[in-house]
Amino acid sequence: MIFGEVLKKAAHEYSLALTDSQIQDFCTYYQMLIEWNEKINLTAITSPQDVAVKHMIDSLACYDETFFKKGARVIDVGTGAGFPGLPLKIFRPDIELTLFDSLNKRILFLQAVAKELGITDINFIHNRAEDGGKNKGLREHYDIAVSRAVARLNVLCEWCLPFVAVGGFFIALKGSKYNEEVNQSRGAIKLLGGEIAKIQNVKLPGLDDVRAIIFIKKIKKTPLTYPRRPGSAEKNPL
Numbered sequence: 001m002i003f004g005e006v007l008k009k010a011a012h013e014y015s016l017a018l019t020d021s022q023i024q025d026f027c028t029y030y031q032m033l034i035e036w037n038e039k040i041n042l043t044a045i046t047s048p049q050d051v052a053v054k055h056m057i058d059s060l061a062c063y064d065e066t067f068f069k070k071g072a073r074v075i076d077v078g079t080g081a082g083f084p085g086l087p088l089k090i091f092r093p094d095i096e097l098t099l100f101d102s103l104n105k106r107i108l109f110l111q112a113v114a115k116e117l118g119i120t121d122i123n124f125i126h127n128r129a130e131d132g133g134k135n136k137g138l139r140e141h142y143d144i145a146v147s148r149a150v151a152r153l154n155v156l157c158e159w160c161l162p163f164v165a166v167g168g169f170f171i172a173l174k175g176s177k178y179n180e181e182v183n184q185s186r187g188a189i190k191l192l193g194g195e196i197a198k199i200q201n202v203k204l205p206g207l208d209d210v211r212a213i214i215f216i217k218k219i220k221k222t223p224l225t226y227p228r229r230p231g232s233a234e235k236n237p238l
Contacts, residue, residue: 002027002048003026003027003030003031003048003051003052004023004024004026004027006048006049006052007023007026007027007030007048007052007056007057008023009205010052010053010056010057010205010206011057011060013205013206014057014060014061014204014205016057016060016091018091022090022091025090025117026056026087026090028113028116028117029056029082029086029087029090029113029117030048030051030052030056032109032112032113032116033051033081033113034046036109036112040105040106040109042080042081042106042109043055043080043081049206053204053205053206053207054204054207055081055083055087056087057204057205058083058084058148058173058202058204058211059083059084059085059086059087059088059148059173060084060087060088060091061173061202061204061211061213062084062088062146062148062171062173062213063088063091063092064200064213064215067144067169067171067215068088068092068095068144069143070094071094071095071096072095072096072143072144073095073096073098073141073142073143073144074088074095074096074097074098074142074143074144074145074146075097075098075100075138075141075142075144075145075146075163076088076097076098076099076100076145076146076147077100077129077132077145077146077147077150077156077159077160077163078100078101078102078129078147078148078150078151078159079099079100079101079106079110080101080106080148080149080150081106081109081110082099082109082110082113083148083149084146084148084173085097085098085099085146086099086110086113086114088146089119089122090117093119096121096123097121097122097123098122098123098124098125098142099122099123099124099125100125100127100129100132101125101126102126102127102128102129103126104126107124107125107126110124111124125138128230129159129160129227130159130227130228130229130230130232130233131230132163133159133162133163133226133227134162134227138163139162139163139222140162140163140164140165140166140218140221140222141163141165142163142164142165142168143164143165143168143169144164144168144169144170144171145160145161145163145164145168145169145170145171146170146171146172146173147159147160147170147171147172147173148172148173149173149175151233151234152181152184152185152237153172153174153178153181153182153184153185153214154181154184154185154188154233154237154238155233155234155237156170156172157170157172157185157188157189157192157194157216157238158188158192158226158227158228158233158237158238159227159233160172161189161192161193161194161216161218161222161226162192162222162226162227164194164218165218166193166218166219166220166221167217167218167219168217168218169197169215169216169217169218170194170215170216170218171213171214171215171216172213172214172216173211173213174211174212174213174214175209175210175211176209176210176211178199178210178211178212178214182196182199182214184237187238188237188238189216191223191226191238192222192223192226192238193218193219193220193221193222193223194216194217194218194219195216195217195219196214196215196216196217197215197216197217198213198214198215199212199213199214199215200212200213200215
């Protein structure tokens, strides 16, 4: 079964309506992911079924039209091979997307995919989150920050909430230990200017594992002290 058929079936099972054009874009994305993965380490997941469900549908699981207003400015922090940001852009072309990663080779891959797909209204930033969060042009600039499989939630909040404007949201895609991570992060979330707005359980097609989406609303500005210097959040989480 080719990737497009697998993705279409998985999307239907997850109650996602994808157009033929979107399916084609996802197929191109998949083909380039597999080709580039032979040269640089982008993903350990490569089969059509696994990429369709564990990367593409999983990325779209964080989409909630309540939070993604038309033309929303979205930054994907630690985007890696483009997840969840690029699938969200394919699904919702109107969002203003910035893909942010600390490894330039990943940025080069994403630029190549965007060019192949004809996506021009997209930004790429090669930097560390700790430095980007201090940048006046990026700090508290975005309606939404998203991040997937990058770090524990208390660390992610320090990296991501500084990018979010007051009234916006940080959306974290988490795995089976999400309850533990949420409980460990409550102090950090409050300190950084956020509050938990919603926790949504996720059941992906054909998988029995536990996943959840954490929606954190930015209710006040993040203190200028944060984010701290590179490495500080991992060594001494808030």
